[in-house]
Amino acid sequence: MNRITKNQFASLLLITDTFVLFCFKGSISLVTVLGFLTGTAVQFLFSVPAVLMYRNGGTIEGTGKGVKGIYLVYLVLWGGMLFSMLWRTAEVIYIPYESSKGFGGRLMTAVLIALVCLYASSTGIKAISRSAVIASAMGAVCIGVVAVSAVTGYNLGNILTARTDDSFFTELSRGFVLSGGLGSFIVLLGFTKGSPLKNTVFYFVLKLLVTAVVTLATVTVTGGIMSITDFPVVTSAQLSQPFPVQRIDSLFLIIFAVFAVFSITVQSFSGAYLLKEIFPSFRKYRSTAILVSMMSVAFLFFYTEPYSIVYTFAVVAILLLVPVFVLLKRRFADD
């Protein structure tokens, strides 16, 4: 099996987390920031059973077809959710091409991204993970520019004055929904060189940092107009001006598209891997099957509430409950 490094592992997962933040719909306030950050800390605690699952050379191959099936279904559903987020957000992303608007334009964008994902999946985990490090570095530059523009050009007081109607626990729950990429965290952790605990700590520390920077920069830029902003992270990127006459729309557009591709590719690659494990005779067109399933499932999410408590439970189940079940099963098998 090809192994990936700690940096590649973190890059692959952080790209998905950042893309989901880009697609965030609703209002952000200091309560949201605290909810998301607390959610990340809780997720780290919940990931301990998954780390123990991989301790002493444990692999996902040894977890049984049922567990792999659960993760496969989850990855397909999360991939569908990513497609639906892409669909929704593409409406407000400023693409200076006339044919990009409307149903047809957005469908074309989604199909092209699916084709690129199919291409990327076929290159294998090594190529994806190496390029993910470059993509995440580009993303870090974009986020850095937005953060610097926020600090230099906007009122930092917006952090305290921006208000949302939601409570801390609602925001904590939403933070879990936005961490749907943790399904691929479980799969990829088994592919990563080095100590699973160190890799997990490294990823969650970076996730905490990225979440804090993105959300705080967003509140600073769009805090004053939050009530009329549907997609605050996208708007903050559109309003950020590193220099008086220069906006970063085009850089953000590239980062958004690249992150969309990587986010979906990570899910499709992980899904294709599990499909091979569950059905060894299914050799060809695994990635195609996963991507088509994701796009079909995406239609389920188009017109539903994106931050439902059901999704929070789904994330808790795959991060905490399933690994706990695997550990208990191993324990009883040993006895």
Place this chain on the structure above:
Amino acid sequence: MIKKIFLILFPLFAVFSLTGCNSTGRVHDKNYLRALSVRSEGGESTVTFSFFSNDVMTVKGESIDDIQEKAELACGREIFMGYTQLVVLDGCECSKLLELLLNDKKVSPDCIIAYSNTGSLLDRCSAETLYSSVKTAVKHGKSPECDIVTVLSGLCSNRKRAEIAEISVNGFSGTHSISA
């Protein structure tokens, strides 16, 4: 072997078919808006468009979209609002208009919002002069910051008010308070 050929040919195909200049996006097919003045009276709006090409056009209608469509039909080109520098208001519903301009029309976040009660000011004065006049007033502290984001922040706040520059044919003439 087939996979290797696919891995090479697919990106080449994508590069040649999906990138480059498209015939629908030529620069001279658009009219680039420099300034806009909006006056509302009895449910009807009068909008004066001032373009970077120095053309000025006044159109009446019920909504901004309707007015923009009429203006595009009259000048025979699509109007691009992404570089708009100045919006002059007179008796219109400020919040809704500014929200539309920022979110849908994608005007620049640097776009200045000013007030004038001297009729269609853009017919009589150069948009460039008015814009420079307000910028200078802001620089000297005579006028509050009145870019579209700051003004909308004020209108969305608990006060639901914002201070903007007032302009006349002589340029900057004072400050004016608008409410949501």
